[in-house]
Amino acid sequence: MIAAIDNPSFQAFPWVGLALWAAFAVTAFVCASATRWVHSTGQLLEIPGTERWALILTACGVALLGGFAAAGPVAIPVALLAALVALVGFVKKRDAVVPETRRFLGRGGSANIAAEVRTAFKRSEERTRATKQPAPSLTDRAKSLLGAMSKRREKAVAVDAGSGGSADAVDAGAFMFLKKDGTHAIDTDDPEAMSENVRNSRKMLMAAMRAEATDIHFEPQEQQYFIRFRIDGVLQDIGKMPIGEGKGVVSTLKVLSDMNIAERRRPQDGTFAATLDGAKFDIRAASTPTSYGEKMVLRLLQSSGGVMKSGLDKIGLRPQVLKRLNEIIHKPYGMFLVVGPTGSGKTTTVYASLSEIDAHKHNITTIEDPVEYRLENITQIAVNTQAEVSFANILRSVLRQDPDVLLVGEIRDKETAEIACQAALTGHFVFSTLHANDTVATITRLLDLGLDPTLIQTAVTAVLGQRLARKLCEKCKQKCAPPPGLLKKFKLRDGEIDHIYREKGCEHCRGTGFKGRMGIHELLVMNDGIRDLITSQPVVGDLKKAAIANGTQTLQIDGLMKVIKGQTSVSEILRVTT
Ligand SMILES: [Zn+2]
Known part of the structure; x- marks a missing residue:
């Protein structure tokens, strides 16, 4: 381009001068709008060093003007190149803080840029429209x-x-x-x-x-x-x-x-x-x-996206547990309880299970305190204790509305437990949560509430005990030797597992050594052995033996299996299970 301009034979044509001015105008426009975009995007996303990037782009614009006056056309490509380099530098910073679906560099980048431009147009249009309208009432x-x-x-x-x-x-x-x-x-x-x-x-x-x-x-x-x-x-x-x-x-x-x-x-x-x-x-x-x-x-x-809509296979269940659970929740009647302490992810699991059921073919009703996630094609009712609208009250009236599947947010009292069990026995599938340490403790807890043992025996299909364990930060997790106790627990010989990982801490995980969480689970499925125990004033130890005999793997075992896989550490599993 520069050679062409210097060539006198080309200068005879007036369009060369015209093209030159056009290139100048485009470059100036790029510098100015890039500065503006960097400034607003950087402030909105709170990207560190935003002002510096904006300043560099402004400098490119100034250099274009000065350079064009002093050195002629050569200033145009130089300024344009410098502005593009600076812009890419800023976009890299931006991409680091936005979700993958909105990144400009890498795969799908051009589509994302196009989408961003469309949105910007739409918003500026909306803003123009809004300023023309009288102020809305408040x-x-x-x-x-x-x-x-x-x-x-x-x-x-x-x-x-x-x-x-x-x-x-x-x-x-x-x-x-x-x-x-x-x-x-x-x-x-x-x-x-x-x-x-x-x-x-x-x-x-x-x-x-x-x-x-x-x-x-x-x-x-x-x-x-x-x-x-x-x-x-x-x-x-x-x-x-x-x-x-x-x-x-x-x-x-x-x-x-x-x-x-x-x-x-x-x-x-x-x-x-x-x-x-x-x-x-x-x-x-x-x-x-x-x-x-x-x-x-x-x-x-x-509320948008997340586990709720993606289903049960996203919450970290082992394949065997997932398969069994899927069979259970698709039964026409029965009761599935998710148990654990506060903040153990019970709600997420219940919703994820519910999302496995076809909401078009079933009448699904939830009774919650409060309604946490909105779901399509599902009737959601909020408990309001002030207005004396309790779980039990709503449950009674909902049962008259021909439901197939019911979600009772939480079983807290005998009355709710009784109605929920009766519903499970009369052709409905009931999902609920309960505050109990583990699956076996759930049965003793229901008995403690004063529920008739035969009701528990016949209504409850399965209980899933749950905890949330923090996942090791992938950027800083450290190899370490597996403790002998761990090997013994899994009946493994020395050297059968090379290493496991422990937490360290880095910038990425704010020094905690962990990033994100996953569920650890134990699933108890009712069988005749356990049912017999329930009616005979069971001892926790006996129930536990019966559950393990029926294939239940305890929370701790499930957690330690995830330690062996390198997903979490022994100390974290001990923290959440003891
Ligand atoms: Zn880290």
């Missing part, structure tokens, strides 16, 4: 608070509760606050226009979602608010916030979850939702007054 509370927030920054929070429409329309953004019903709650597209409180709330939620935290604890002390995340079942210190800013965040979260902001002396709870990179999270907020102010705990439930 609840007075939200209006006054958001109004107060915006006093500091006149541009402030654009609120759009009415328009915005379905969750689909707003799903595409990087981060978005949604109301309970899925409508757009606060505009977080433009970081410049957000109030400080909204920005702080957004930052905290984004950090939690990225870290795959399940809970955020936001607790006031004398001078500051402490932020802790529960990641893989363990609380971790994340940071602090000055008390004033913390209070602002609490107010924002209360507005979002429809709580009464003026009420600070009584515990309150509410829900809202947020999307990050297309993934939707339902968030349950609970505020409690403490001596230093209000403490806020947020529980994050990823």
